[in-house]
Amino acid sequence: MLGFTASRVQISTYLCGVALFSISFLVFLNSSISFVITQRIGQDHDVGDAVGTLGFADELVALVACPAWGLLSDRVGVRSVAVMGYAIIGLSLCVLVQAKNVYPQLLLGRLLFSLGATASATMVTAILPAMTGIKAVHDPRSPIRRAGRRSHALAPSISSELTITPARFRSQSPAMDGAHNRDTVASTSHLAGLVGMFTGCGALVALLVFLPLPTRFQKAGETPAASVADAFYVVGAVAIVVAVGCFFGLRNLPAEEGKGLHRLVHADPHKTSETTSTSRQALSYPRLFLASVQLGFKSRNIGLGYLGGFVARASSVAISLFIPLFTNTYFLRTGDCLVDPSNPSDIKNACPRAYKLAAALTGASQLVALLCAPLFGYLSGRYPKFNLPLLVAAAAGIVGYSAFGSLTSPDPKSKDGTGAVFLIVALLGISQIGAIVCSLALLARGIHNDEGPEESPSVEDSSIGTDHASAGATPPQSPLLTPAGEDAPLLIDHNNYPNHSDCSTPRPSGSRSHAHLKGSIAGTYSLLGGFGILLLTKAGGALFDISGPSAPFYMMASFNAVLLVVGTGVAAWEVIQSRRKREHDLR
Incomplete structure (x- = not known):
């Protein structure tokens, strides 16, 4: 059994939303930016130089934005960053066709697009680990389970720590842990293969669906300039739809509990002063x-x-x-x-x-x-x-x-x-x-x-x-209850091992x-x-x-x-x- 910890809706949103369109909008823009320069702005000279400069500026922004979006997602969550990324893409595509000159207006629009594109591309990698993991059997009394929502936490129930039952022993034995790890490796790798396939299909979506739009609008009687603008508006609207889909489809992702915009600049107000200090350090x-x-x-x-x-x-x-x-x-x-x-x-x-x-x-x-x-x-x-x-x-x-x-x-x-x-x-x-x-x-x-x-x-x-x-x-999971050797105590004294770093029990x-x-x-x-x-x-x-x-x-x-x-x-x-x-x- 594959070790998927995400729901079917979350996996479908990840593949058909985040992965599929992560490259589609970039392929569309790279292939059509020259038409914005010639048809919308009306520049008929140094087009190649302008396209190259815009592409180079895009890569420079990506070098800074990719790690920045990744760091931000560790505070506010991968769902929030994915939604922001596709929303920015949709906005930038509408702004690009309003430019009256290459520098600075079209350049600024391209930089705005780069911010959104790097967010969506980075989240393809960041969301993948949340889709898979070691499944755990939760106890209704476990403090990890929150009322009114499905829990995806990867830790087992810590109720009744002092009771050893055959079921608990088998669920925490190295053999079972190894089987879970194999399931996680298999599911992670299979999903990574699907991600590669869906990103490739995303390029086909851009080539077969997005790029022919200006020609179709022009055949319908629009001018070349208007057809280019309408194509960008349509593709921008698709990006907004993807953002909305990510907002609803990626809710309650595993290991994302507690993250949100409130974690952007300050700690959780409900935590104690000691925890708040550490939380600020984590920012x-x-x-x-x-x-x-x-x-x-x-x-x-x-x-x-x-x-x-x-x-x-x-x-x-x-x-x-x-x-x-x-x-x-x-x-x-x-x-x-x-x-x-x-x-x-x-x-x-x-x-x-x-x-x-x-x-x-x-x-x-x-x-x-x-x-x-x-x-x-x-x-x-x-x-x-x-x-x-x-x-x-x-x-x-x-x-x-x-x-x-x-x-x-x-x-x-x-x-x-x-x-x-x-x-x-x-x-x-x-x-x-x-x-x-x-x-x-x-x-x-x-x-x-x-x-x-x-x-x-x-x-x-x-x-x-x-x-x-x-x-x-x-x-973190609690240590195994099975002692490492015959001379080891049956119950581990947690006071002697506050960080669980010196326990003989793995x-x-x-x-x-x-x-x-x-x-x-x-x-x-x-x-x-x-x-x-x-x-x-x-x-x-x-x-x-x-x-x-x-x-x-x-x-x-x-x-x-x-x-x-x-x-x-x-x-x-x-x-x-x-x-x-x-x-x-x-x-």
Whole structure:
């Protein structure tokens, strides 16, 4: 049985709302912003430069906004940030078509859109851990259950601590805990695969539904300027509808109890003075960010997830930007394109063969990625021990990018071309979606702390204080009642172990969950992904001009090589730790 702790409505809202549309509006805006410049503003020169500047400003804002939204969600909740994100997107799309000039009006509108887009993209990662977890059997008398609402807390009932029954013993035995962990890993990985598939479908929604709107309005008799504006109004209205759906569909998410806008700048007024002091300490956003960065070094799952996100985002640029650029450069070099010097960016009309081939190559890569997303989700849950699916994705990236970089011609019909180019771009799609799905699953597993108590960092190491309930975290589980040895006392003296750190009785891994940091972790994940995009865009673009068209692809091969080496090192560490544990058990 899969370990979903969210309801069907919450999961459906997450997939069909947050995940599906997280990329749709961005694809729509990137593809139609030039029409706003030409049709609405009326500028017919330096359009390419304006589009590039707007895109670069968008990425700069994203570098700051992604971790900021993640930190904010740890205080006000992921639901509030998702609603704000899509509401801002809807507002910005309506504001963009009111601009009378590129600078500063259109630029400010694009920056506003970037704020909303980064919020929705970050919440795709932050909400995932709340969807899955170790299911617990709650007692009606448990203080965790709140009157009048369904409880999703991941902690077992703490009623009747002094009574040992066969049911309690079985529910708290290591075997049962291991089974729950396996369910959590499987459900997290499967859901991550669905997230990858739904985000891919979101791009199709933008291409097949949103982008044709101006043409349809123009055929209905509207002017080009009015048709562009109406298309933006319609898509903006869709964003508002998604925000409303998230508001109602993501209510009462697991591990989100106590979070809300009241936690933005002050502590809960109903808490005691001691707890209020700690709660104010928990509002230190820099410390939350530092804790999420530190977890990248202390938790192997989170650290490997960060690296996988960096490679995945860089891979998206390599496929969408450098494959068309490589193709266009080849056709220009061979003299098959006649580009207008006054409009060198008009490759679509000046070189239709290059445009069609680039679209075919990138389309084949993305189609393979879309089909493989659920497969990687299944494999990641089926073989989580050594992260084999992620290693396979990294190996596919090394082979695929190295092979594409070594191509003389991307055209399979040319004398220097090869029909294997479509197999090569298929490997690129496998590498990209594998890194995306597996990194999301790793982050969720790291947040749930499903990597074993002997290696996993304790909550106290997160440097944000010890009052985790005030941060909206899952209440810690009580220690097991079964003594560690025959000479150990039957009942543990909690006065001697106030922090449960020195008890001989092991604690369940869920007691050290990092759910209170999931937003910060998601923000850091998106931040590193943004660095990957900027690094490949700037450094790869410069090397493209200096060293040749193959340079960005060899850069991506090296990124995947680093991911493979680190992933192999983590797998070797797991083998060593497992062997040490067996030796310890035999003693």
